[in-house]
Amino acid sequence: MTRVLHVLDHSLPMHSGYTFRTRAILRAQQGIGLEVRGITGQRHVEPGPAVEEIDGLTFHRTPGKATGPVGLREWREIDALADAVVALASKWRPDILHAHSPALNGLAAIRAGKRLGIPVVYEIRAFWEDAAVGNLTGREGSLKYLLTRELENSTVRDADAVMTICQGLKQDLVARGFPAEKIGVMPNGVDLTTFGEPVARDEALAAQLGIGADGEWGPVIGFIGSFYDYEGLDDLISAMPLLLDRHPGAHLLLVGGGPMDDRLRAQAAASSAAGRIHFTGRVPHSEVERYYALTDIMAYPRKKSRLTDLVTRLKPLEANAQMQLVAASDVGGHRELIRHGETGVLFAPDDPVACARALADLVDRRAEWDAIRTAARKHVLTRHDWQTNIQRYQVVYLSLLGQSDDGRIPAAA
Numbered sequence: 001m002t003r004v005l006h007v008l009d010h011s012l013p014m015h016s017g018y019t020f021r022t023r024a025i026l027r028a029q030q031g032i033g034l035e036v037r038g039i040t041g042q043r044h045v046e047p048g049p050a051v052e053e054i055d056g057l058t059f060h061r062t063p064g065k066a067t068g069p070v071g072l073r074e075w076r077e078i079d080a081l082a083d084a085v086v087a088l089a090s091k092w093r094p095d096i097l098h099a100h101s102p103a104l105n106g107l108a109a110i111r112a113g114k115r116l117g118i119p120v121v122y123e124i125r126a127f128w129e130d131a132a133v134g135n136l137t138g139r140e141g142s143l144k145y146l147l148t149r150e151l152e153n154s155t156v157r158d159a160d161a162v163m164t165i166c167q168g169l170k171q172d173l174v175a176r177g178f179p180a181e182k183i184g185v186m187p188n189g190v191d192l193t194t195f196g197e198p199v200a201r202d203e204a205l206a207a208q209l210g211i212g213a214d215g216e217w218g219p220v221i222g223f224i225g226s227f228y229d230y231e232g233l234d235d236l237i238s239a240m241p242l243l244l245d246r247h248p249g250a251h252l253l254l255v256g257g258g259p260m261d262d263r264l265r266a267q268a269a270a271s272s273a274a275g276r277i278h279f280t281g282r283v284p285h286s287e288v289e290r291y292y293a294l295t296d297i298m299a300y301p302r303k304k305s306r307l308t309d310l311v312t313r314l315k316p317l318e319a320n321a322q323m324q325l326v327a328a329s330d331v332g333g334h335r336e337l338i339r340h341g342e343t344g345v346l347f348a349p350d351d352p353v354a355c356a357r358a359l360a361d362l363v364d365r366r367a368e369w370d371a372i373r374t375a376a377r378k379h380v381l382t383r384h385d386w387q388t389n390i391q392r393y394q395v396v397y398l399s400l401l402g403q404s405d406d407g408r409i410p411a412a413a
Contacts, residue, residue: 001034002397002401003034004035005088005098006026006038008038009105010043010044015285021188024386025390026057037088039084042062060084082115089118098120098121099122121159122161130305130306132145157178164184166188168336172310190384192386202293209253211251218248219296220294222253224255224288228260231260232350242353244273251277254280256283257281300313300328302328302331308331316328320344325344325376326345329346
């Protein structure tokens with residue numbers, strides 16, 4: 001039985017899109033008979049034991065905390081993680097090392113793989129230099145940006161195989177000169193065994209939030225996720241007065257939190273639509289389905305940038321699985337997931353007027369909602385179900401282990 005050790009930045013019990021994708025991958029691989037474990041680097045800061053079992057998955061931790069000036073600290077992180085991988089491998093003996101972004105994990109896995117004599121798959125979920133720009137902790141073209149990009153290039157060059165989560169990332173690597181046949185695509189997906197059938201609307205929760213009280217129906221626009229600048233939630237809040245002009249019963253439900261939380265709450269309080277904008281704060285992941293059930297349309301107004309053009313996201317797929325309508329900005333990462341007019345609607349990014357118009361027009365098409373929801377859920381079932389897509393990894397693993405004469409990496413269908 002093939003054993004795969006996943007080399008990770010962080011994992012459960014921490015909650016993030018990163019950890020939920022990891023959980024889905026490992027559970028789906030277990031489902032097809034692989035033995036899997038995860039090992040996290042020193043950036044996993046959640047207190048816990050050296051070996052932790054969560055949701056039936058085993059995670060090992062790298063001890064210690066890297067110190068020193070920028071640059072030296074990162075190399076120490078790589079060294080510590082590589083040593084931890086080798087130490088674990090001496091006991092558990094994996095056949096494949098599968099490292100996930102950022103490049104620090106990939107470089108650690110490559111070092112360990114050379115010492116152990118086993119192949120390394122490196123998976124890119126985002127270019128971290130662009131993610132830093134998107135969350136306002138970095139600047140495009142800065143020295144740090146360029147060095148991070150070069151670390152990524154080095155990792156891609158030295159890995160035995162490379163996977164990305166979408167075509168945008170793959171095509172960017174190909175434009176840098178990397179061979180297309182070395183790079184596969186494993187698109188974001190939904191674990192329909194745990195996030196499948198929609199739950200019933202919770203009227204008590206709706207009343208608690210002030211949505212739909214006294215039998216009132218008004219479309220509820222929702223967003224569930226982290227409040228980063230690139231998510232464009234300021235544009236969504238700005239769109240609300242315009243939406244209310246056409247649909248006076250509308251509400252906006254914002255579930256989550258993050259760096260933009262205070263600024264968004266202040267913007268909402270100053271809006272003429274203030275009474276129709278509701279913040280819940282962060283909610284446990286186990287409760288997320290209850291909030292999906294309160295909404296009619298999930299909105300994803302991401303701003304246009306390298307990050308949002310190149311990277312797809314998980315949330316629209318979760319919404320589709322929950323039979324929710326989706327309206328999203330017309331950026332590359334959304335175009336890979338949404339067929340305009342068929343499984344959702346797209347609108348111009350960075351434009352509150354376009355956002356409001358798209359939402360209002362979709363509300364006007366209420367007679368078509370069931371057809372759109374059905375098409376969207378079918379799209380998730382056929383293109384983004386982890387139980388099906390996980391076979392893409394298997395093709396790569398078998399090729400690297402010499403059990404297949406086809407050396408090509410599978411691209412997304």
